Structure formats: C-alpha cells, structure tokens
Amino acid sequence: MQIPDQELSVAGVGIATAPATPTRRRRARAGVVLGWVRDRLATTPGRLILISALVVVGAVCFGVIATGAEQSRERAVRAARTETEPLLVHALTLYKALQEANATVATGLLGAGGLESRYSQAQYTKDIQRATSALTALTQGAVTPAAQAALGTIAADLPTYTGYVEDARANSRQSFPIGAAYLRQATVVNTSMVHAAGRVYAAEAERLNNDYQTGTDTAALVALVAAIAAALVLLALAQLYVTRVSHRILNVLMLVATVLLVVVSVWALVGVSSEQDSLAGAQRNGSDSLEALSAANVLLSRAQGDLSLTLVNRGTDKTGPLDFGAATGVLTTSPIAAALRSRFVAYRAAADRIQQLESQGELVIAIRQLPGVATLSNRLSDQLGREITAADGRFKHSASDAASALSGLGLAIPLFTVLVAVLALLGLRQRINEYR
Amino acid sequence: MSRPVRHLIGVALIAAVLAGCGTTSDHALNMAMRALLTPTPTPKPTPQVKCTHPPANLTASLRPPAAMPAPGHMPSRTFMSTIQHRHYLRAGVNASTLRFGSLYPATGNIDGFEIDLVRQLAHAIFGDWNPDRVHLVALTVGQREEAVTSGLVDVVVDVTTITCVRKQQVDFSTVYYQANQRLLVPSNSPATDITSLSHQRVCATANTPPIDVMKKNYPQVIPYGAPQAIDCLVLMQEGKIPAISTDDAILLGFHLQDPNTKIIGGSLAPAPYGMEISQKYPEFVSFVNGVLAKLRADGTWQALFNKWLAGLPDANPVLPPPQYVR
Helix, strand or coil: CCCCHHHHHHHCCCCCCCCCCHHHHHHHHHCHHHHHHHHHHCCHHHHHHHHHHHHHHHHHHHHHHHHHHHHHHHHHHHHHHHHHHHHHHHHHHHHHHHHHHHHHHHHHCCCHHHCCCHHHHHHHHHHHHHHHHHHHHHHHHCCCHHHHHHHHHHHHHHHHHHHHHHHHHHHHHCCCCHHHHHHHHHHHHHHHHHHHHHHHHHHHHHHHHHHHHHHCCHHHHHHHHHHHHHHHHHHHHHHHHHHHHHCCCCCHHHHHHHHHHHHHHHHHHHHHHHHHHHHHHHHHHHHHHHHHHHHHHHHHHHHHHHHHHHHHCCCCCCHHHHHHHHHHHHHHHCHHHHHHHHHHHHHHHHHHHHHHHHHCCCHHHHHHHHHHHHHHHHHHHHHHHHHHHHHHHHHHHHHHHHHHHHCCHHHHHHHHHHHHHHHHHHHHHHHHHCCC | CHHHHHHHHHHHHHHHHHHHHCCCCCHHHHHHHHHHCCCCCCCCCCCCCCCCCCCCCCCCECCCCCCCCCCCCCCCCCHHHHHHHHCCEEEEECCEECCCEEEECCCCEEECHHHHHHHHHHHHHHCCCCHHHEEEEECCHHHHHHHHHCCCCCEEECCCECCHHHHHHCEECCCCEEEEEEEEEECCCCCCCHHHHCCCEEEEECCCHHHHHHHHHCCCCEEEEECCHHHHHHHHHCCCCCEEEEEHHHHHHHHHHCCCEEEEEEEEEEEEECCEECCCCHHHHHHHHHHHHHHHHCCHHHHHHHHHHCCCCCCCCCCCCCCECC
C-alpha cells in the first residue's frame, strides 16, 4: 500500500510532514521496516496503515494468548476427567482390593469348623479379580517411572500371594497349624504389594493434583484478562483516532468488531471462570471426599485384617495387635470416623473387645466373636463404598460441567479473532481510501 | 476514553471475583497419603539373657508337700487358694503344636496332651471337671516367661525346655515330658543324621536352645533361625532349607502335617519339658510337683500319653524319675 508523499501534503489534514533526508534513507537501509514505519508515521493515511497493521498484530496476539489459556485449561480438565481421576480410582481400587483380599482370607479361615464360608471364598475371588483388572488398567495408563516400577512389583508378587493363600487354605482345611504359617507368608507378600499400591496411588494422586493446579491456574485467567484489555484498548484507540481524523463519530465496521471482541471476551471469561469453579468443585466435593473415604476404607480393612491375623496366628503374632492399634488410631482421628459415628463406634468397641480377649489369651472366645465384628466391618465398608461411589459421581458431574463450560470456546476464540481483525481492517480501509 | 476504561474496570472486577472462588488445595491428598502410609509398628525385641549361675541339677524342683491338700480345699494364704477363689486357673499354652497343644478349628477348642495336664491341675485345685475352670492363653516362645512373672497366667505348659536362662526368670516344675532335639528332613533326603548335613542350613526357632545346641556342638551345620518353628516347615516345603532341628515333640507334629518328611538320627540334646511358675509362689511349685507325682503314680500320665501320643514312633513313652532339690 504505497502512497506517494506528494499526495499526502495535498490532503492537508494539518499534520506536518518530515522531510526525507538522504542521511535518513541511508540509515533505513539497515532497518528497512523502521524506515517504512517512520515514513508511514509522517502522514495520516500512513498512520492509518500502521494502525491497521497494529490491529492485525493485536488481534493475532489476542487470539494466540486467549486460545493458549483456554487450551491449557481444557487439556487439564480433559486429563483429569478421562485419565488421571479414573487412574486414581483404579489405584485406590487396587490398594483396597489387595488389602481386603487378605482380611477376607484371614477372617474366613477362622470360620466355623475351619471351613471358609462360601461368601468369604466368593469375596476373596472378587477382591483378586478387582485387583487384577485395576492392575491391568493402571499398567496401561501409568506414566511415571515410580508407578511403573511399583506396578511391576505387584504383578510379580500377586501369583506368589495367591499361591500362599491356597497353601494356607488347603492346610487349614485339615486343621494343620502350618495353614496359619502359610497365611503369615501370604501376609508378608500382601504387605509388600499394598506398599507398592500406595506408591502407585501417590504417583496418580500427584498427577491429578497437577491437573487441578493447571486447570485452576490463575495465570491463565490473568493472561486472558490482559489480552482482552490490550485488544480492547487498541481497538478503542484506533477508533478514537479514526473519529478524530475523519470527523465522523461512528465507524460501523469497527464498532461491530469491538462488539464482537467484547462478546468473545465475556464468553471466554465466563467460560474459563466457571470451568475453574467447576473443577475446584470437582476436587472439593468429589475427589477430595473420594480420597479421604478410600483412605478410611483401607485403614478399616487393614484393622480387620490385623484382628483376624492375630487370631489366626493363635497368640504367636506381636505385629498384628500393634498394627491394629496404629490403623484404628489414625481412623479414629479422621473426619470420616466422625461422619460414620455410631457404626464406627460400635465396630471399634467390638474390635477392642476381641483385642482384649486375645491379649488375655481368651483365643477361643475371641474367635467365636470374630464373625460378628467382621459383619460390622463389612457393613461399614459397604457404607463407605456407597459414599465413595457417590463422591466419584460428584467428581464426574462437576468435571463434565467444567468441560462443557469450555465447549465451543476452542473454536470460537480463533474464529471471532479473525472476524474482529477483518472487520477492523475493513473499517480502517474505508478511511484510508478517502485519501486516494 | 470512557468506554475502554469502563471495560477495563469491569473485566478486572470479574476476573478478581472469579479467580478468588475457584481455588484448589492438596489438603485432602496429603491427609489421605498420611493415612495410607501409616507405618506398621515393629515389636520391641526381647532382651537376650545370659546364664550366669548354672544350677547343679537343672531339672531338680521343689519337693511336694508332705500331705497334698484335698481338691477344693486349698490352704489359706497360698497361691492355690488365690486361684481357687478366682474360680478358674489361667494357663499359658501352645495353640499350634499338634498333639501337645493345638487349636482344632472344627471344635474351636485348644486340645492336646499338655491341655489335659492343665485340666488335671485344675481338678486337683477345684475338685471338679467343669471346663470353665481352665482359661487357656496362647503364648509365643518369647512371651512365656513374662506371662508368668507379670501374673497374666498362673502356669505355663507350653512345650518349654527347662534351661538355665529361663530358670533365672521363673521356677520350673519337675519334668512332665522328656523330649529330645532331633532332625526332620524330606522323606527323599539321603541324610541319615546331622553329620550328613555338613555346610547345609538347618532351621530352628530363632533364639531357642536348638540353635544354641547346633552352634555349640555341631559347628559343621549352618543354623538358620526362623520366627517360629512352623515357619521352618514352610521353608522346607518350599525347598529353601534341607532340614529342621528342634524337639521331637514338635517334629512329630510336623510329620503329621506333612507325611513326606521323616525324623532321623538320635538325640542331639535332651529337651526336658517343665511347667513354668512364678518364683514368688514356691508353695504352688511344690503343689504342682505333688500333682505330677500323683498323675505318674496312679497311671494318669500313661493314660494321657496313650490318648495323645500312642502309635507315634517318635514320641517318648519314658518319663525319667522326678528330681528334687531338697
């Protein structure tokens, strides 16, 4: 868009033209763009051209920053929804299923007549199946080396564990004390697997936490606000200048561009903010509860396992009672225990009674009372399970709210940006053409 | 300028309000992690005691009273009368040694040769056979002496070999069963006695006399200490150790659980079993010795042996004569 200098002076809009001296031109050879800009600055249509260029650059910057902010949020929400939260649930399932399998077997082997009930056998099988399917899902999805290594440990230990359990069952069926020894071996392997599952859980929980942080990062919002403000100011200043040079109050195309910019800005702000709100809600009401409830459930089955193991070992186990104390101690101080109130208090009282009977050597009476305590523990576990499902539901609901808050924005921001730039350019073009 | 300024203020306000309300925290994560990683406490190890005053006669115990009190009429101010007034006898026993003391899941009861001895003792105190007269406490090897000294139980009848170290902490009755330390190997093992197990690992309960005997008298084998004797059988079934060495009374129970094993060789060391009683109650020690002497004299001991151990080639039917200190 080259406009000769002579024509500009004819227009006479009261802006002095700087003479183009030979020295300046020589210097401009080093910076052609700088010279071109200086030339344009000299005249009104030149300035309008510069403003057009600025508007295009500004619109592109706005588009890039706003899309970037939106995309980083969208990626985080998608990862949390479809990847990290489901994996965290799998990690918790793995942890819980492994722990429960051992508690189930230990309790079951103390069953009436040394015979495991069919319920207990089915429960153990279900626990192992849940553990293996969670293990499969995690092996496909886990990315951190720590989680991969821990999953490898579990995959290697699981057959050893189930082998020991079958040895324990076969021997216990014949009333052989070696059954308890095999169960003790199984417990050693189980403990190592549960610790590995804890490491997987830690890795997955950290990934979900990172997604939450990215998904609610205020830097994205600040960048968006700054981009919007800069674009609006630029557009407003351009219109102000155009109004001044053309003595016309309205430039319809530029006004439409401004309105479109405001529309997409408000949309983006509302979208990103409500996404942030929903995602924070997904954590607060969903996955936070899920984590706390699962931790309580895991501790509960650990305590129940300790209780049964102490009795299976017929007074020969010193770690069981100590670990029972540690697990129930943490459980009692957790907010979950307060929420479960009466049921937990009933369980704790019954379990403590068994502990006391065992420590006084009343093994036979303690074993007779165990099924009652196991029932209490199962009921508590079922209740926790229902609340965990509900918390997972709340997470999924809020996370899908977060995703739908952003839906369409990914396309709308670039589209509107192009529209704004084109309209503004056309608006400016009308004025530039008035100087021809 | 008014429009952009208004925009700016509006946008800034919206941003400030919305950014504030949608924050996340890792509080729950940290809490759950702490809960899940609650460590398992480790039990305190039992301190090692050394034999400082070896007695002249290890198995000698207090002589029974000249006249045994009639059952149900324990002399006042004796530990027996304390037990009688409590209405039950507390006995520390083993719950995992077949035929001596083991829990039978089918009945839910602990039964065996030693449990019947405890019942005889209760009968001598109370004069009746009410099963509620006996409270059985299952104990580990490491818990036995403390259970007696702390008063948790009145007596321990738990396949306990009389040793100098234990005798420093508790009193022992006269011998009620004469066990011997021997060897258990898989039935296809070529080993015939301990000399054929040179440079091989031989398993026994850690910190028990069988380990000490091997260290002292049979340096050609490598003693391997397991947490419990039965863990040795697990290790042997897994093919991790070639032999177990402990009391034949325990080994015969192992053979009953795994017929693909055999007890080989002669006695590596005698393992006389005695009942542990607190040193605070010498009158109870003499009383128990009186009861044992009566069981021996009236054929009850033999009847109980026949009930639980007859037909087992590795059970010792010979009870040496009682030894008394004075």
